[in-house]
Amino acid sequence: MDYELILRNINKLITLTKKEEEDFVVALSTRSLKKKQLLVKENEVCKFSAFVTKGCLRSYSTDRNGFEHILQFAPPDWWIADIYSLISGQPGKLNIDALEDSEVILLNRSDQEELFEKHPKFERFFRILTEKSVVANHSRLLDYMGLQAMERYDAFCRRYPTLTHTLPQKQIASYIGVTPEFLSKMKAGLLRKK
Amino acid sequence: MDYELILRNINKLITLTKKEEEDFVVALSTRSLKKKQLLVKENEVCKFSAFVTKGCLRSYSTDRNGFEHILQFAPPDWWIADIYSLISGQPGKLNIDALEDSEVILLNRSDQEELFEKHPKFERFFRILTEKSVVANHSRLLDYMGLQAMERYDAFCRRYPTLTHTLPQKQIASYIGVTPEFLSKMKAGLLRKK
DNA sequence: CGTCTATTTGAATGTACTCAAAAGCGGTGG
DNA sequence: CCACCGCTTTTGAGTACATTCAAATAGACG
Numbered sequence: 244m245d246y247e248l249i250l251r252n253i254n255k256l257i258t259l260t261k262k263e264e265e266d267f268v269v270a271l272s273t274r275s276l277k278k279k280q281l282l283v284k285e286n287e288v289c290k291f292s293a294f295v296t297k298g299c300l301r302s303y304s305t306d307r308n309g310f311e312h313i314l315q316f317a318p319p320d321w322w323i324a325d326i327y328s329l330i331s332g333q334p335g336k337l338n339i340d341a342l343e344d345s346e347v348i349l350l351n352r353s354d355q356e357e358l359f360e361k362h363p364k365f366e367r368f369f370r371i372l373t374e375k376s377v378v379a380n381h382s383r384l385l386d387y388m389g390l391q392a393m394e395r396y397d398a399f400c401r402r403y404p405t406l407t408h409t410l411p412q413k414q415i416a417s418y419i420g421v422t423p424e425f426l427s428k429m430k431a432g433l434l435r436k437k
Numbered sequence: 438m439d440y441e442l443i444l445r446n447i448n449k450l451i452t453l454t455k456k457e458e459e460d461f462v463v464a465l466s467t468r469s470l471k472k473k474q475l476l477v478k479e480n481e482v483c484k485f486s487a488f489v490t491k492g493c494l495r496s497y498s499t500d501r502n503g504f505e506h507i508l509q510f511a512p513p514d515w516w517i518a519d520i521y522s523l524i525s526g527q528p529g530k531l532n533i534d535a536l537e538d539s540e541v542i543l544l545n546r547s548d549q550e551e552l553f554e555k556h557p558k559f560e561r562f563f564r565i566l567t568e569k570s571v572v573a574n575h576s577r578l579l580d581y582m583g584l585q586a587m588e589r590y591d592a593f594c595r596r597y598p599t600l601t602h603t604l605p606q607k608q609i610a611s612y613i614g615v616t617p618e619f620l621s622k623m624k625a626g627l628l629r630k631k
Numbered sequence: 632c633g634t635c636t637a638t639t640t641g642a643a644t645g646t647a648c649t650c651a652a653a654a655g656c657g658g659t660g661g
Numbered sequence: 662c663c664a665c666c667g668c669t670t671t672t673g674a675g676t677a678c679a680t681t682c683a684a685a686t687a688g689a690c691g
Contacts, residue, residue: 413669
């Protein structure tokens with residue numbers, strides 16, 4: 244299996260010895276997902292973190308009116324999981340599925356915890372990864388609170404220029420928190436102004 | 438100094454040896470804050486995490502229209518910081534101030550990092566703390582995306598029953614993302630229905 | 632007691648949503 | 662290769678939730 248991408252991802256934050264690298268790699272497994280295929284289902288316990296090597300996943304929750312709200316996109320080189328379910332061991336509310344045919348590497352929570360025991364360096368890696376996640380969520384929360392829809396769309400386009408062009412608008416609408424209809428109208432309005 | 442509360446807080450997630458406890462405690466310092474006093478200012482680098490032992494702090498950001506948006510309340514037994522600034526070393530966008538006369542314990546980032554080197558167990562503590570923070574932020578983000586103002590207020594009251602009764606409405610409005618005027622109208626509407 | 636801030640109330644407004652329908656686009660099977 | 666089907670995007674009219682602005686009232690603090 245080719246774990247080059249995930250090892251480089253890890254090595255951005257910590258430096259692994261040969262032994263650590265080996266102990267890490269044996270804990271990994273891979274999985275292919277067809278477009279629309281679910282990796283994590285709501286009301287089930289999420290037992291692993293996923294690292295995307297190809298394609299693109301998303302995590303989302305469905306509200307009582309049937310609307311999907313996207314928490315995260317995960318293109319290659321990103322981690323994704325239902326962290327609530329992962330750390331509580333309780334069934335989660337998130338679904339994680341593939342927006343296109345994708346490849347992921349899975350790390351079981353139990354293996355991850357063994358890794359933490361054996362090599363505290365991994366604890367550091369995930370501590371830092373999680374800190375970055377908090378920062379991203381803060382920024383997104385502030386966007387929700389202080390910006391209007393058009394500005395959130397702008398912010399999205401600036402932060403994720405690639406995703407902006409590859410994802411269906413409907414998905415972007417669901418991420419920035421507007422209806423697809425309204426996003427369409429915003430873009431039309433933009434063009435008129437130019 | 439009395440570090441009982443913070444030690445109990447730590448011991449909820451990990452178990453410290455005598456030596457670890459000592460090395461931790463020597464890194465701490467305390468500070469008193471008067472109501473409205475700023476602990477962290479925007480555009481300055483935040484160099485510590487704060488643990489509240491008395492009173493209540495909040496972290497917030499001011500948007501370009503001058504509106505404050507509260508990211509977090511920190512009553513006793515809670516941690517608070519501008520994590521973006523803390524981990525990046527860059528000047529942050531958050532202010533942290535006291536909503537009433539308060540006492541906090543400060544842990545410098547550099548001391549914290551030394552602690553991580555010396556005792557990886559602390560890395561675990563903060564890894565778990567940070568994971569919980571991600572979960573809380575996810576839940577709040579989903580509330581913003583899927584609930585309307587009244588429901589967000591309900592959710593707030595259920596999650597923080599104590600804060601609901603002690604905080605000024607204006608602060609709660611700023612946390613749930615509505616104007617103080619509208620929160621007032623929502624409550625009036627509630628009473629009419631009962 | 633007086634001042635400053637927080638809360639309430641009301642009227643007018645605006646941003647974003649709902650519902651409906653048409654047009655566009657992509658994939659699939661004949 | 663074309664025709665069809667389903668899904669996404671666009672467009673429009675009507676609506677609703679929440680804001681803005683203004684003014685009055687209530688409360689807190691020195």
